[in-house]
Amino acid sequence: MRAVRYHGNRDIRVDDIPEPECKPGFVKIAPEWCGICGSDVHEYLIGPETIPSPGRPHPITGETVPIVMGHEYAGRVVEVGEGVEDIAVGDNVAVEPIIRDNSCPTCTDGHYNLCPQLGFHGLSGYGGGLSEFSAVPAYMVHVLPAGVPTDVAALIEPLAVGWHAARMADLRGGESCLIVGAGPIGLVTLLSLKVQGAGEVVVVELTDARKAKAVELGADLVLDPRSDDVVAVLADRYGQGVDVAFDAGGHAETIQLALASVRPKGRIVNIALWEHPVEFDMFSMLFKESNLTASCAYCNDHADVIEALASGAIDVRPLITARIPLEEIVTGGIEELMHNRDAHVKILVHP
Ligand SMILES: [Zn+2]
CATH class of the missing domain: 3.90.180.10 (Medium-chain alcohol dehydrogenases, catalytic domain)
Known part of the structure; x- marks a missing residue:
């Protein structure tokens, strides 16, 4: 064969x-x-x-x-x-x-x-x-x-990665979310969050094609860090920042942006596959009692993902x-x- x-x-x-x-x-x-x-x-x-x-x-x-x-x-x-x-x-x-x-x-x-x-x-x-x-x-x-x-x-396999990441955020209904990076994994996280009861989902992305895809898939707002003050926009829109931020980028800049964008007591979920160790500001986490966690692949997520596809909740x-x-x-x-x-x-x- x-x-x-x-x-x-x-x-x-x-x-x-x-x-x-x-x-x-x-x-x-x-x-x-x-x-x-x-x-x-x-x-x-x-x-x-x-x-x-x-x-x-x-x-x-x-x-x-x-x-x-x-x-x-x-x-x-x-x-x-x-x-x-x-x-x-x-x-x-x-x-x-x-x-x-x-x-x-x-x-x-x-x-x-x-x-x-x-x-x-x-x-x-x-x-x-x-x-x-x-x-x-x-x-x-x-x-x-x-x-x-x-x-x-x-x-289903990549969607399950986003589905698991959304689950790892332990969402309470209607919470605001940020996704840093609209590559394939950022986009399946967006689709999953919308079905799992997130409120507004903001996406940060650099390339025009991926920005457009994020809008097509239901992002409520797409920001470009080269032209938007992301942290200020989010603080203005949600009071003190988003409830949950997902890093789907895997760079020092993306994790730092995720950390800076959450409100006090906010959660950060890392879903990127990192190529190198990076430095980031633990001190700023202290003053917000931020909770940084990570999401690896999927575990007992496939049945729910298949149901979401079968019901038409996710396309x-x-x-x-x-x-x-x-x-x-x-x-x-x-x-x-x-x-x-x-x-x-x-x-x-x-x-
Ligand atoms: Zn084992």
Whole structure:
């Protein structure tokens, strides 16, 4: 079968490899749509980081490069392994790609997204969605209701990241929110906040295309820190600042802006994947008793996300900015996102 494999830095190929075996407890899927994630681009540019490099296999999968890519996908079940119940051949499914040991204290406590052995199907081994077939443990599989087609369902994984971040804010009804950065994760956080009962949601963004997308998706106000005094505008609009700020940027400037924008007792949720340690002003946090927390991937969020899509409460179609065949993964996918980033939110690949 054809599969997109990561061989190393700036080396992603479409290879011909054997089909995965559907072992007991596993489900074999024919992926129909798979999104390209910012982390895939990151691995291409400066990896391998999450992808296990030679000599450093992932502790659960035991695999190193070459690794089959693709962790944002949905498809059709073609085979069900021994012992799997409630999933049938022909079902449309979305994959929740978290690899965990399911046995450590963090996993048994229910926080499987924080397992010290955390990995991702499509980055850490066990195959991936950028291939004609994949086989995953049944615990990763969510059966889709009739109203959620597989192209929409390919967005469930990134949407779950925003959904979890919104949950981490512990919203009380109608609270004002700020999202710093309107990339894919900032935008899915915006969609999630609107459904989870936030009040006004303000977005801070630099590029025109992403500002427009934030407005299209329901942002109440979009500010540009080059022309707007964001902290002053928010203090004026909400009294002493927003209730909750999300940093989806991951830079010293973005976390500092998030910290400065919340009211006393306000909360800050970090959802960015940081490339470097940064300095920020803890002293200003002291005088507001700010509460800084973080949100990692998702955990028991998929059922709610699927319900939000099925009911029409969230429409992710405006996030899909291109569709390409598997063979164009590098030129039409990874490199398109590198060189034409602002024109895209999510590029879907049809394996
Ligand atoms: Zn664990």
